Amino acid sequence: MSLEELHLNLRNLMSDDYDQLKALMDAVYHDIGGAWPKRTIDKLIQEFPDGQIAIEDDGLLVGVALTVQVDYDEFSNPHKYDDLIGHRETILNNEDGDAMYGLDVLIHPDYRGYRLGRRLYEARKELCRSMNLRAILAGGRIPEYYQHADELTPAQYIDKVSRKEIYDPILSFQQANDFQVKRLLRKYLPEDEQSRGYATLLEWNNILFEPAANVLDTRPPRCV
Numbered sequence: 001m002s003l004e005e006l007h008l009n010l011r012n013l014m015s016d017d018y019d020q021l022k023a024l025m026d027a028v029y030h031d032i033g034g035a036w037p038k039r040t041i042d043k044l045i046q047e048f049p050d051g052q053i054a055i056e057d058d059g060l061l062v063g064v065a066l067t068v069q070v071d072y073d074e075f076s077n078p079h080k081y082d083d084l085i086g087h088r089e090t091i092l093n094n095e096d097g098d099a100m101y102g103l104d105v106l107i108h109p110d111y112r113g114y115r116l117g118r119r120l121y122e123a124r125k126e127l128c129r130s131m132n133l134r135a136i137l138a139g140g141r142i143p144e145y146y147q148h149a150d151e152l153t154p155a156q157y158i159d160k161v162s163r164k165e166i167y168d169p170i171l172s173f174q175q176a177n178d179f180q181v182k183r184l185l186r187k188y189l190p191e192d193e194q195s196r197g198y199a200t201l202l203e204w205n206n207i208l209f210e211p212a213a214n215v216l217d218t219r220p221p222r223c224v
């Protein structure tokens with residue numbers, strides 16, 4: 001299959017996409033719990049429609065990026081995946097948040113390597129710019145770590161991936177999209193055995209971000 005043969009369309013995810021989305025997520029995340037329930041996806045679409053981005057080929061859903069708004073100070077520090085999830089698998093979207101958090105990005109296995117993941121990330125970055133949010137944050141698994149866990153600490157592993165001495169299917173992808181590793185997260189997703197529960201806290205800074213003037217300095221002028 002060549003890129004020229006594809007009939008790609010980038011658009012917002014809709015509630016009617018759920019059956020296709022479920023099949024895709026169950027296939028890709030079979031080892032870490034599969035798809036989100038429909039009510040979770042519907043709530044995301046309702047609360048932050050622009051943040052849920054899909055890519056289709058001739059009507060077939062082949063990729064998706066799910067995003068919430070969060071408070072930068074809270075999520076740019078160590079946290080667990082569960083901190084994003086409320087009761088009954090509802091995802092906690094903060095409509096006043098000053099940053100975006102990438103919950104998921106996934107591409108159908110037959111469609112990988114065509115830079116569709118990059119297209120979803122570009123759309124997410126464009127949204128971050130247009131909403132004048134400060135950054136995109138994400139917790140990224142390191143699924144190749146288990147192959148090296150006997151001889152490398154997670155920090156050494158991340159360093160080698162950053163130097164392109166080791167390729168990690170997620171971290172190499174994130175770094176190719178200009179995300180910087182800020183921290184190492186422990187017990188992020190404990191059931192993720194391949195990453196041994198570790199993850200990287202990733203950040204892409206919106207350099208066009210302009211803080212509101214009154215946020216810069218709210219103190220009254222000092223008399224000298």
Ligand SMILES: CC(C)(COP(=O)(O)OP(=O)(O)OC[C@H]1O[C@@H](n2cnc3c(N)ncnc32)[C@H](O)[C@@H]1OP(=O)(O)O)[C@@H](O)C(=O)NCCC(=O)NCCS
Pocket residue numbers: 028104105106107108111112113114115116117118119139140141167168169170172173174176177
């Ligand atoms: C990660 C994923 C979304 C990448 O999608 P993709 O469409 O194949 O990636 P792209 O073709 O857009 O690749 C973009 C860049 O990332 C790099 N990259 C992608 N997959 C990679 C891999 N397995 N190893 C190393 N680098 C990789 C590419 O080299 C590319 O860089 P380039 O454009 O400079 O050549 C896809 O592999 C996937 O769905 N994985 C399973 C779901 C998952 O774990 N998602 C991450 C959740 S945190």
